[in-house]
Amino acid sequence: MNPDPVSTMPVPAPVVRIIGVGGAGGRLAHALSPVDPAVSALAVDTDAWALRRLEGTPTATVGDSVLRGLGCGGDALQATMVAEHDQARLKSLVSGTGLLVLLVGMGGGAGSGIVPVLARLARDSGWVVAVIATVPFEFEGPLRRANAHQGLKTLRSAADLVIPISLQGLMRSAAESATAEELLRWANDYVLGVARELLRMISGVPLIPLGIADLARVFKGRQTEGGAAAVEASGELRSKEVWELLRAHPLLRSPNALAEAGVIVLQVAGGPDLKIEELEWLEKQVQDAAPHAQVLLGAVTQPVLAGRLTALLVVAPDAGMATPASASDAAPHTEAERSPMGKTARKEALMFEDLAPASIGDAGRGGGGMLSGRGGTAGGKPRSGARNFQQQFDFAPRWRGRFEGVEGTLRGGENLDEPTFARRGVKLN
Amino acid sequence: MFSPGQILVGLEIGTSKICVAVGEVTDAGELTITGFGQARSRGVLKGEVVDVEKAGEDVREALAQAEDMADVEIEGVFLAVTGNHIRALNNRGVHSIPTVDRKITEEDAHEALRNAKGNNCPPGYEIVDSVRQDFRVDQHSVYENPVGVVGARIEASVHVIQGSSRKMDLSRRAVEGPTPVRVEKAVFSGLASALAVLTTEQKDQGALVLDIGGGTTEYALFQKGLLRHSGVLAVGGDHVSNDLALGLDIPLSLAEELKLTLGAAVMDTESERAVHTIPGIQGLPERRVSLAHLRRIMALRWEETLELIARELAESQWLRQARAGVFLCGGGARTPGLDALARRIFQLPVAYGHVQNVSGPMDVLENPEFATAIGLVRYGAMRSRQQPRRWSFPLLSSLAPRFGRQN
Numbered sequence: 001m002n003p004d005p006v007s008t009m010p011v012p013a014p015v016v017r018i019i020g021v022g023g024a025g026g027r028l029a030h031a032l033s034p035v036d037p038a039v040s041a042l043a044v045d046t047d048a049w050a051l052r053r054l055e056g057t058p059t060a061t062v063g064d065s066v067l068r069g070l071g072c073g074g075d076a077l078q079a080t081m082v083a084e085h086d087q088a089r090l091k092s093l094v095s096g097t098g099l100l101v102l103l104v105g106m107g108g109g110a111g112s113g114i115v116p117v118l119a120r121l122a123r124d125s126g127w128v129v130a131v132i133a134t135v136p137f138e139f140e141g142p143l144r145r146a147n148a149h150q151g152l153k154t155l156r157s158a159a160d161l162v163i164p165i166s167l168q169g170l171m172r173s174a175a176e177s178a179t180a181e182e183l184l185r186w187a188n189d190y191v192l193g194v195a196r197e198l199l200r201m202i203s204g205v206p207l208i209p210l211g212i213a214d215l216a217r218v219f220k221g222r223q224t225e226g227g228a229a230a231v232e233a234s235g236e237l238r239s240k241e242v243w244e245l246l247r248a249h250p251l252l253r254s255p256n257a258l259a260e261a262g263v264i265v266l267q268v269a270g271g272p273d274l275k276i277e278e279l280e281w282l283e284k285q286v287q288d289a290a291p292h293a294q295v296l297l298g299a300v301t302q303p304v305l306a307g308r309l310t311a312l313l314v315v316a317p318d319a320g321m322a323t324p325a326s327a328s329d330a331a332p333h334t335e336a337e338r339s340p341m342g343k344t345a346r347k348e349a350l351m352f353e354d355l356a357p358a359s360i361g362d363a364g365r366g367g368g369g370m371l372s373g374r375g376g377t378a379g380g381k382p383r384s385g386a387r388n389f390q391q392q393f394d395f396a397p398r399w400r401g402r403f404e405g406v407e408g409t410l411r412g413g414e415n416l417d418e419p420t421f422a423r424r425g426v427k428l429n
Numbered sequence: 430m431f432s433p434g435q436i437l438v439g440l441e442i443g444t445s446k447i448c449v450a451v452g453e454v455t456d457a458g459e460l461t462i463t464g465f466g467q468a469r470s471r472g473v474l475k476g477e478v479v480d481v482e483k484a485g486e487d488v489r490e491a492l493a494q495a496e497d498m499a500d501v502e503i504e505g506v507f508l509a510v511t512g513n514h515i516r517a518l519n520n521r522g523v524h525s526i527p528t529v530d531r532k533i534t535e536e537d538a539h540e541a542l543r544n545a546k547g548n549n550c551p552p553g554y555e556i557v558d559s560v561r562q563d564f565r566v567d568q569h570s571v572y573e574n575p576v577g578v579v580g581a582r583i584e585a586s587v588h589v590i591q592g593s594s595r596k597m598d599l600s601r602r603a604v605e606g607p608t609p610v611r612v613e614k615a616v617f618s619g620l621a622s623a624l625a626v627l628t629t630e631q632k633d634q635g636a637l638v639l640d641i642g643g644g645t646t647e648y649a650l651f652q653k654g655l656l657r658h659s660g661v662l663a664v665g666g667d668h669v670s671n672d673l674a675l676g677l678d679i680p681l682s683l684a685e686e687l688k689l690t691l692g693a694a695v696m697d698t699e700s701e702r703a704v705h706t707i708p709g710i711q712g713l714p715e716r717r718v719s720l721a722h723l724r725r726i727m728a729l730r731w732e733e734t735l736e737l738i739a740r741e742l743a744e745s746q747w748l749r750q751a752r753a754g755v756f757l758c759g760g761g762a763r764t765p766g767l768d769a770l771a772r773r774i775f776q777l778p779v780a781y782g783h784v785q786n787v788s789g790p791m792d793v794l795e796n797p798e799f800a801t802a803i804g805l806v807r808y809g810a811m812r813s814r815q816q817p818r819r820w821s822f823p824l825l826s827s828l829a830p831r832f833g834r835q836n
Binding site: 400401402403406407409411416417419420421422424426 | 475513732
């Protein structure tokens with residue numbers, strides 16, 4: 001058996017902690033942990049056998065006394081009860097304070113059941129909690145979808161920021177020839193791409209400080225649809241390449257995506273050679289493309305990024321304005337995939353219910369199974385009838401009671417139909 | 430004064446209630462409320478009609494009550510409109526004087542006003558009300574009436590209230606649909622309330638009227654006798670009930686009841702530890718609700734609402750000069766502590782608005798929910814009074830009446 005995972009954990013970095021919860025979450029944490037040694041990653045599950053496969057990543061089992069390390073068999077309710085029962089153990093995982101990134105594949109028992117409890121305990125301890133959650137494929141069945149739905153619903157009130165990523169949407173955007181393994185690896189890479197750029201906000205040397213709490217603040221209370229994209233480029237024209245990639249990204253190719261944006265967060269990271277002009281130029285491009293949006297710019301440097309430039313763009317349109325882009329939007333996207341930028345750039349994360357079709361395995365694909373190929377030269381066959389619209393971006397509780405489904409009352413980026421106490425984070429014990 | 434014997438009807442299709450006031454101008458020139466009607470409102474959300482059929486039924490019920498009481502047959506109504514679609518702005522219009530002697534004529538003033546009114550009206554919107562402000566001649570002198578003044582260029586300033594034609598049509602259809610009643614004129618509900626509760630002196634001194642309804646809060650700021658700033662925040666008492674229902678995890682009807690019986694707009698020390706017990710119904714166990722939570726939820730909402738309006742008005746320099754103070758009306762004005770909260774936020778004296786210079790049943794005149802309907806009657810009376818003046822100053826009075834100076 002594993003030695004006591006908590007006691008064998010390396011001393012955690014004081015600021016950022018990543019915890020992958022459940023089977024998929026554990027694997028994500030395992031994949032992310034070697035990326036940045038300063039970031040401590042931990043996998044938590046009810047299934048001790050699944051955790052054993054994550055060699056080199058600290059692990060912790062929950063509910064040993066009840067489940068004996070055999071897992072909860074997809075029963076999210078049981079996982080929640082076990083997590084509540086094991087609160088002391090979970091609390092020990094989130095001692096201290098800082099940014100906690102929870103990675104989870106919603107739908108299974110452990111992920112859907114434990115994450116809300118863990119997020120709540122962490123928030124109560126003073127952590128800023130961001131959750132990146134994958135939502136299951138449709139073919140995974142009603143039980144897993146119901147688990148995911150319920151888990152996300154609870155999560156919205158427990159975490160500061162929830163970024164759901166629809167696997168079904170990813171599948172629709174992939175080439176028909178993609179194997180199941182490719183698809184899952186691709187999905188993982190989406191999550192990791194966004195997570196990695198979020199981590200840079202904290203781990204990089206800030207030039208223009210922008211924290212996860214800023215994100216939570218601006219997105220709190222929004223009834224919005226939106227997405228996130230992470231891209232990377234290198235070379236002399238890297239800032240232009242980054243912008244070209246972002247523009248070529250389906251999120252920004254949609255004619256209304258930026259025009260309807262209420263909030264845009266642009267996080268740029270580069271090496272010591274990062275120039276202010278590059279930041280200024282990128283910010284100007286975004287602001288010009290979205291004249292009505294509140295644009296938050298952050299910039300960090302990391303020695304490891306010398307010669308490169310990465311950008312994370314999170315877009316949330318004003319509530320009530322987001323409309324599904326028409327199928328015709330798929331055409332420019334396909335065209336964009338043939339951009340010559342593909343060889344030098346990688347495009348990592350986005351969150352769409354349905355994307356314009358593209359191949360996974362095209363020429364520009366970089367190492368580690370990233371979504372680099374989407375910027376490459378060999379686009380896949382468009383799938384007939386593919387639609388292109390964005391998935392709901394659940395940053396805040398959809399909690400409007402009698403005003404549910406009604407056009408929102410928007411002021412200053414907030415929907416006033418939502419209770420004031422909820423938008424201001426006032427707790428009612 | 431007003432045209433004697435004229436029957437004027439004000440109709441407000443509110444989010445919670447439909448209110449009708451029937452008024453008559455007496456031989457002595459005074460305005461008297463001779464009948465009123467009130468019905469629950471079902472087809473309205475946040476001040477906008479969303480179900481024409483249901484709203485129409487409720488309107489007919491309220492009109493029938495008013496007709497019975499006043500013993501008249503209502504043919505036309507002044508209709509209050511509000512909602513998130515209403516936008517108010519101060520426009521300027523310019524006109525160059527073409528004549529050789531540069532003497533400004535009524536036509537010139539009319540042209541400048543027309544330019545001011547027509548500016549910034551997006552497609553699908555129509556002008557609900559426009560209130561003439563001042564004229565400037567050659568960019569410096571300010572005139573109330575510029576006719577006869579010599580200058581090369583006249584600039585008119587108008588406060589314009591616009592509304593979505595589509596949404597206003599829904600309100601009109603609820604009234605006109607199956608009945609022979611016609612809408613004489615749609616009037617911004619915030620303006621109507623202000624006309625009811627402010628005296629001429631208060632408008633001159635400067636006053637802010639907040640009409641806090643079920644689904645919206647309207648505001649109208651007067652200074653030097655003129656409407657200077659107005660608007661709507663689509664937040665009202667319904668939002669408070671909704672917040673309570675969600676925050677305390679209770680049904681909406683119970684939230685509404687608790688809001689009325691235990692609610693307040695400010696926190697107090699006494700309620701910190703107090704607990705209200707709700708008896709169990711139909712075998713359900715009794716519930717205990719913390720009074721502190723209830724009041725905290727309400728205080729947060731009311732504070733936010735008033736702060737948003739204060740922030741909106743802070744852009745106008747007139748608020749600081751509103752020496753007559755803030756006047757609260759509408760159903761939400763009944764909330765205990767709202768006056769204290771408004772005093773703190775606006776840093777001005779605050780009072781409950783009462784209908785002024787109108788006679789009629791005291792229970793109606795004292796009811797803050799009827800302020801808008803009575804204000805509509807006054808609007809109608811003022812409008813009819815302007816008709817004879819058309820010969821003396823026809824275009825200006827018909828284009829942009831100055832409600833500030835007339836009552």
